[in-house]
Amino acid sequence: MKDQKNRHTGKEKADFSRRDFLKLSKNIAVGAGVAGILPSMIWLEDGVAAIPVSEGYLLVDTKKCQGCMSCMLACSLVHEGEENLSLARIQVVQNSFERFPVDLTISQCRQCTEPACMEACPTGALHIDTKHGNIRTINEEECIGCMECVKACPFMPGRAIYNDKKEKALKCDLCADTPYWDEPGGPGGKQACVEVCPVGAIKFTKDVPKQKGDEGYVVNLRGRSWRRLGYPRR
Amino acid sequence: MSGYAGKILRVNLTKKEITAIPTKKYEHWVGGHGMGSAIFFDLVKDKTIDGFNPANVVTLMTSPLSGTLVPAASGRTEVQGIGVQSYPIGWFTRSNFGGRFSSMLKYAGWDGVVIEGKASRPVWIDIRNDDVKIRECASLSLWGKDTWECQEIIWDYVAGEGKYGDWIKQNNSEARTTQRPAVVAIGPAGENLSRVACLIHDASSAAGQGGFGAVWGSKNLKAISVIGTGGIKIHDPQGLMAARLWQKKNYAFDLENLIERWGFQHQAPPAPIALWRGGRPKIGQRPQACLGCHSACRARYDDALGNEASCFASVFYWDAKSLDIQRTASDLINKYGLNAVEMCFGLLYIYLLNQNGVLKSSNIPKCPLDFSNYGSEEFVERFVKMVSYGDDGNGNKSQFGKDISGGFVWAAEKWGRREQDLNNGMLSFPYWGLPIHKEPRAQVYWGYATLLGDRDINEHDFDWLKHDAKIAARWGRKTMATAEEAVKIVTDKMVPYQGDMLMMDFSEKNIYSEHMAKLVSWHRYYTRFWKQSMLFCDVRWPDFLNLYAPGKIGSTGIAEPKFLKAVTGKDFSFLDGINLGRKIWNLDHAIWTLQGRHRDMVHFADIIYKRKASWDVDGKAYMPGIENGKWDYHYYARRTLDRNKFDEFKTRFYQLQGWDEASGWPKKKTLDSLGLSYVASELEANGRLGKG
Numbered sequence: 001m002k003d004q005k006n007r008h009t010g011k012e013k014a015d016f017s018r019r020d021f022l023k024l025s026k027n028i029a030v031g032a033g034v035a036g037i038l039p040s041m042i043w044l045e046d047g048v049a050a051i052p053v054s055e056g057y058l059l060v061d062t063k064k065c066q067g068c069m070s071c072m073l074a075c076s077l078v079h080e081g082e083e084n085l086s087l088a089r090i091q092v093v094q095n096s097f098e099r100f101p102v103d104l105t106i107s108q109c110r111q112c113t114e115p116a117c118m119e120a121c122p123t124g125a126l127h128i129d130t131k132h133g134n135i136r137t138i139n140e141e142e143c144i145g146c147m148e149c150v151k152a153c154p155f156m157p158g159r160a161i162y163n164d165k166k167e168k169a170l171k172c173d174l175c176a177d178t179p180y181w182d183e184p185g186g187p188g189g190k191q192a193c194v195e196v197c198p199v200g201a202i203k204f205t206k207d208v209p210k211q212k213g214d215e216g217y218v219v220n221l222r223g224r225s226w227r228r229l230g231y232p233r234r
Numbered sequence: 235m236s237g238y239a240g241k242i243l244r245v246n247l248t249k250k251e252i253t254a255i256p257t258k259k260y261e262h263w264v265g266g267h268g269m270g271s272a273i274f275f276d277l278v279k280d281k282t283i284d285g286f287n288p289a290n291v292v293t294l295m296t297s298p299l300s301g302t303l304v305p306a307a308s309g310r311t312e313v314q315g316i317g318v319q320s321y322p323i324g325w326f327t328r329s330n331f332g333g334r335f336s337s338m339l340k341y342a343g344w345d346g347v348v349i350e351g352k353a354s355r356p357v358w359i360d361i362r363n364d365d366v367k368i369r370e371c372a373s374l375s376l377w378g379k380d381t382w383e384c385q386e387i388i389w390d391y392v393a394g395e396g397k398y399g400d401w402i403k404q405n406n407s408e409a410r411t412t413q414r415p416a417v418v419a420i421g422p423a424g425e426n427l428s429r430v431a432c433l434i435h436d437a438s439s440a441a442g443q444g445g446f447g448a449v450w451g452s453k454n455l456k457a458i459s460v461i462g463t464g465g466i467k468i469h470d471p472q473g474l475m476a477a478r479l480w481q482k483k484n485y486a487f488d489l490e491n492l493i494e495r496w497g498f499q500h501q502a503p504p505a506p507i508a509l510w511r512g513g514r515p516k517i518g519q520r521p522q523a524c525l526g527c528h529s530a531c532r533a534r535y536d537d538a539l540g541n542e543a544s545c546f547a548s549v550f551y552w553d554a555k556s557l558d559i560q561r562t563a564s565d566l567i568n569k570y571g572l573n574a575v576e577m578c579f580g581l582l583y584i585y586l587l588n589q590n591g592v593l594k595s596s597n598i599p600k601c602p603l604d605f606s607n608y609g610s611e612e613f614v615e616r617f618v619k620m621v622s623y624g625d626d627g628n629g630n631k632s633q634f635g636k637d638i639s640g641g642f643v644w645a646a647e648k649w650g651r652r653e654q655d656l657n658n659g660m661l662s663f664p665y666w667g668l669p670i671h672k673e674p675r676a677q678v679y680w681g682y683a684t685l686l687g688d689r690d691i692n693e694h695d696f697d698w699l700k701h702d703a704k705i706a707a708r709w710g711r712k713t714m715a716t717a718e719e720a721v722k723i724v725t726d727k728m729v730p731y732q733g734d735m736l737m738m739d740f741s742e743k744n745i746y747s748e749h750m751a752k753l754v755s756w757h758r759y760y761t762r763f764w765k766q767s768m769l770f771c772d773v774r775w776p777d778f779l780n781l782y783a784p785g786k787i788g789s790t791g792i793a794e795p796k797f798l799k800a801v802t803g804k805d806f807s808f809l810d811g812i813n814l815g816r817k818i819w820n821l822d823h824a825i826w827t828l829q830g831r832h833r834d835m836v837h838f839a840d841i842i843y844k845r846k847a848s849w850d851v852d853g854k855a856y857m858p859g860i861e862n863g864k865w866d867y868h869y870y871a872r873r874t875l876d877r878n879k880f881d882e883f884k885t886r887f888y889q890l891q892g893w894d895e896a897s898g899w900p901k902k903k904t905l906d907s908l909g910l911s912y913v914a915s916e917l918e919a920n921g922r923l924g925k926g
Contacts (some may be wrong), residue, residue, distance in 0.1 A: 070303060085413060164408040167408075231520065
C-alpha cells in the first residue's frame with residue numbers, strides 16, 4: 001500500500017486491510033462516499049475510508065425511568081461543574097398528565113456509526129476520539145459555535161446540544177472528559193448517568209446497537225425485583 | 235453565592251411592579267422557610283390582617299439545594315403567608331409542594347417569588363429567565379379553567395412555535411430547553427375563594443394546607459409559570475457527585491436486596507404511596523419522582539387515571555364503589571385545586587351528619603347531595619363542585635354549598651354546631667379547626683406541635699416507628715429494630731439533646747414531661763431548618779434508622795451538612811441547622827403572637843381530653859414506651875389527654891423556649907440572644923412582649 005495522507009489532517013493514513021479493520025472494530029465499517037473525507041477516518045488498503053465505530057453506547061429503559069432526572073443533573077455537574085438541565089447531554093422529557101409509557105422519553109446520544117453531526121462539523125472539532133474507544137466527541141477549543149452539528153443531528157431532540165453562554169456545542173462523550181469527576185470515563189470507564197440513576201434505567205454496553213431509530217437503544221432492564229415492586233416487566 | 239441564583243423576584247400585583255430583592259440581604263437565613271418568614275416580617279407591617287387582605291404577602295421560596303443533585307431535596311417549594319384555613323383566625327402559615335417548580339425557578343435565575351397586593355383583573359405571572367411579565371388571564375381564557383387545563387394552555391403558550399420533545403428557544407436567543415415550564419396554578423376552588431383551596435403544580439404536587447388557593451384567588455392570581463435555561467453554581471461539584479454516590483451506595487435502597495418495601499423512609503424503594511382502598515391498580519405504571527429524588531413516592535399509570543396522586547390525594551374518597559372511582563376522585567380534587575385532607579374529613583363530617591339524621595335539621599341549610607348515590611362518581615363530582623363553586627354543584631345557588639366552600643369548621647360555626655360536633659366525634663378537626671391526621675392521644679408530639687404552631691405539622695420524622703410496629707403487630711413479624719434500639723438510634727442524632735432516650739417514651743407517665751418538651755422542641759427546630767428551609771423532603775428524610783447501614787444507623791446528621799457544604803461551601807453543622815431552626819421557630823412564634831396568640835388559646839378540642847379514640851385515624855398507633863421498666867412498642871391510642879397536665883406541659887415547653895410562661899409570648903432576652911431584637915421591638919410596640 002502506498003503512503004497516503006489525509007487531505008484534511010495531513011496525518012498518515014493507517015495501514016489497515018479491510019479484514020484487519022473489521023477485526024479491530026468488531027463491526028461493519030462505513031465506506032465513505034462522496035460526502036467528504038473526515039478526520040479520524042481509517043484508510044483501508046483498497047482506498048475506501050472507514051469510520052471506526054464507538055466502543056461504547058448508552059441504552060435506556062424508558063419504562064423503568066422514574067423521571068427524577070438525576071442523570072441530567074449528574075451530567076451537567078460532572079462536565080460543566082454546575083447544575084443545568086439545558087446542558088445535560090442526556091435529556092428526559094415528560095408530561096405529568098400523559099399515559100404511561102408515552103409520558104416520558106429519554107434521549108441519549110447514539111454514538112452513531114455514521115455521525116451526521118461529525119460530518120457537518122466544518123472544523124474537525126467534532127471528531128472520533130481514538131484514545132477513548134472511538135467516541136464521537138467535541139474538542140471545545142476547535143468548536144466555533146456554528147451549530148452545524150446541532151442542526152445536523154437527525155434525532156429529536158438533537159443530541160448535539162448548544163451552550164448559549166459559551167457559544168459552544170456539547171455532546172455525550174460517555175464521560176471520557178469530566179473535569180468535575182475523578183472517575184475514569186469513556187468506554188473503558190464509568191458514566192455519571194449510569195452511576196447515579198437510582199433505579200438502574202441506563203446501561204452501558206460495548207455492543208453496537210441496531211442503528212435504526214430507537215431500535216437497539218431501548219432495552220428492558222426490569223428484572224424480577226422490579227416486578228416485586230408492582231411494576232410491569234414487559 | 236454558590237447554590238443561589240442571587241435574587242428574589244418581587245411582584246406587586248396592585249402596582250404591576252416587578253422588582254428584585256438581593257438574596258444576599260437574607261442569606262443568613264440560608265433559604266426556604268427562614269427567608270420566607272423574614273421577608274414576610276419585613277414586608278407586612280400589620281400582622282393582624284386577614285389572609286384575604288391585599289396586603290397579605292405570599293412567598294414561594296427555594297433552597298440552595300433546589301435544582302441540585304442532593305437526593306430528595308431538589309424539587310420542593312416552600313409557600314408562606316397568612317392563611318385562611320385555620321380557626322378562629324388564619325394563622326401565618328406554611329405549605330410546601332414537590333415536583334420541579336423550585337428548581338426551574340433557580341434555573342431561571344430566582345431564589346424565590348414574593349407576591350404582594352391584588353391585581354385589578356385575573357392575571358398570571360410568566361417567568362422566562364430574567365424576563366418576567368404579569369399577563370392577563372383573559373387572552374388565554376385561563377380564569378375558570380381547572381388546574382391541569384390551565385397548565386397545559388400555559389405550556390403551549392410558552393412553547394410558541396416550539397414543540398415539546400424538541401429543543402425550544404427562549405427569550406429570542408439561542409438559550410434553549412426541552413422542558414415544559416413549571417406551572418403552579420389555582421383551580422375553580424381558589425378562584426371562588428374556598429378556604430379549602432390549594433395550589434397545584436403538575437398533576438398532583440399540592441401546597442395543600444392554609445387555603446393558599448383562596449389567597450391567590452383573592453389576589454386575582456391564577457398561576458405562576460417559570461422556564462429557566464440557566465445553571466446553578468456549585469461550590470464543590472466533585473464533592474456533590476461523590477456525596478450522592480456515597481448516599482446511593484450506603485443508604486439508598488438496593489433493588490436486588492430489598493429490605494423494606496414501603497413507607498416514609500429514606501431507604502424505601504420507589505413505590506407510590508397510593509392509599510386507594512382498592513389498592514394500587516395492577517396496570518402498566520412507572521414510579522414518578524420529584525426532581526433529583528432517589529426514590530419516587532408517586533406513579534403514572536397507563537390510563538393516566540390518578541397520575542401522581544399519593545397519600546391523602548388517594549385517600550380522599552374512601553368509600554368509592556370502585557378503584558377507578560377512587561382514582562377519578564383524586565384527579566378531581568387536583569383539577570379543582572382542593573386540599574385533600576380537609577376534603578376527606580369534610581366529607582366524613584357531612585356523611586356522619588347524614589348518618590345521624592341531623593343533616594336535615596333546621597339550622598343546617600338544605601344539602602343538595604343525594605346520599606343514596608354515596609360512593610358513586612356522580613356523588614363525588616358534585617361534592618367537589620359544591621366546595622369549589624360554593625353552589626349546589628350544578629351551577630345553582632345553594633347556601634349549603636356556599637357554607638362548606640368556606641371550610642367545614644367555619645360551616646359548622648355558621649350552623650351553630652361547631653363545639654357540639656367537634657366533641658361528638660363527627661367533626662374531626664381537633665386543633666385550630668384543622669383536620670386530624672395522626673392520633674394526638676398516642677403520637678402526642680404531632681398534636682402538641684400542631685397546637686403550638688399553626689397547622690397540622692405533616693412531618694413524618696417519627697411516623698415510621700408507628701407504622702413499623704403496627705405492621706409487625708398485625709402480621710406477626712419482627713420490627714426493624716427493638717423499641718429500645720430504635721429509640722437509641724433516633725435520640726443519639728437529636729443534638730443538642732442527644733442521649734435523652736426518654737424523649738421517645740410515649741407512656742402515660744412521660745407524655746407531659748420535659749423530655750417530651752425537648753422532643754417537640756427538637757422536632758420544631760429540625761423541621762423548620764433542615765426540612766422547610768433546606769427543603770429536604772418529608773417522605774425521604776430524615777434518615778434515622780436504616781437497615782442497609784452498619785448498625786442500622788442512618789445518615790441523618792452527617793448527610794445534611796455534607797450536601798449543604800458541597801453545594802454552598804458553607805461550614806454549617808447539623809447543630810448549626812438546629813440552632814437556626816430555633817431562631818426561625820421563634821420568628822414564626824413572634825408573628826403568631828402579633829396575630830393574637832396567647833397560651834390560653836392553645837388547647838385541643840375537648841373530645842381529646844374527654845373521650846378515648848374510638849377509631850384509628852391512621853391505623854393502630856403503636857409507639858415506643860417504657861412500661862414496667864422495659865422498652866417496647868405499645869398501643870397508646872385508647873387513652874385521653876389530661877387537660878391540666880397538658881397545661882403543665884405547655885409551661886415546661888415555654889420555659890424551654892425562653893418564653894413568658896403566663897402568656898406564651900416571647901421574652902426580649904430570648905429574642906435578643908437569637909439576633910431578633912428588631913422582632914422584640916415590634917412585639918413591644920404592640921404590647922405583646924413577654925415578661926422577664
